[in-house]
Amino acid sequence: xxxxxxxxxxxxxxxxxxxxxxxxxxxxxxxxxxxxxxxxxxxxxxxxxxxxxxxxxxxxxxxxxxxxxxxxxxxxxxxxxxxxxxxxxxxxxxxxxxxxxxxxxxxxxxxxx
Amino acid sequence: xxxxxxxxxxxxxxxxxxxxxxxxxxxxxxxxxxxxxxxxxxxxxxxxxxxxxxxxxxxxxxxxxxxxxxxxxxxxxxxxxxxxxxxxxxxxxxxxxxxxxxxxxxxxxxxxx
Numbered sequence: 090x091x092x093x094x095x096x097x098x099x100x101x102x103x104x105x106x107x108x109x110x111x112x113x114x115x116x117x118x119x120x121x122x123x124x125x126x127x128x129x130x131x132x133x134x135x136x137x138x139x140x141x142x143x144x145x146x147x148x149x150x151x152x153x154x155x156x157x158x159x160x161x162x163x164x165x166x167x168x169x170x171x172x173x174x175x176x177x178x179x180x181x182x183x184x185x186x187x188x189x190x191x192x193x194x195x196x197x198x199x200x201x202x
Numbered sequence: 203x204x205x206x207x208x209x210x211x212x213x214x215x216x217x218x219x220x221x222x223x224x225x226x227x228x229x230x231x232x233x234x235x236x237x238x239x240x241x242x243x244x245x246x247x248x249x250x251x252x253x254x255x256x257x258x259x260x261x262x263x264x265x266x267x268x269x270x271x272x273x274x275x276x277x278x279x280x281x282x283x284x285x286x287x288x289x290x291x292x293x294x295x296x297x298x299x300x301x302x303x304x305x306x307x308x309x310x311x312x313x314x315x
């Protein structure tokens with residue numbers, strides 16, 4: 090079955106560490122997105138990519154970085170510059186075309202310890 | 203620019219009662235409208251979507267929504283709530299220059315026995 094896979098499901102980070110969240114899709118979708126979710130704040134867009142080797146900042150890109158070297162993969166690195174990284178992170182993908190909506194992964198919960 | 207407003211961050215209903223979750227949108231172009239559901243510690247799952255054509259849209263789990271252009275609304279309803287409907291619901295609008303969806307801040311639905 091096609092889908093979008095995020096790993097790990099739970100991740101713990103020490104202060105000052107960089108961590109990378111994985112997002113892989115086998116849906117042949119062109120566009121991929123990263124969102125951060127905090128209680129009561131909905132979904133906030135971190136980065137998105139509409140084509141391989143190209144990506145754009147979303148609303149809260151500071152302290153994060155991404156790459157899009159393959160169509161299937163869009164990893165997110167949470168750097169030490171992100172001062173409050175504890176959150177639920179969601180990856181999504183979509184076909185090019187506004188009417189299709191997104192397919193979401195099951196999320197990664199990142200906690201700073 | 204596009205935006206979405208979900209009225210009521212928390213809604214509580216009794217089992218068997220009508221569910222009504224409100225969503226109003228703003229869009230300078232014909233909108234594509236979506237409702238997603240999120241269960242705890244999971245990703246978002248598409249409930250239903252409106253693109254063009256019939257304004258009453260039926261989705262999964264007995265939910266439906268009606269697109270009302272004159273009221274710029276896309277409210278989600280279900281005639282009879284079930285305990286398994288307890289979750290967070292997100293309305294989203296698309297149709298701008300990019301594939302990006304704009305999400306509301308979510309409505310947490312509680313179902314009381």
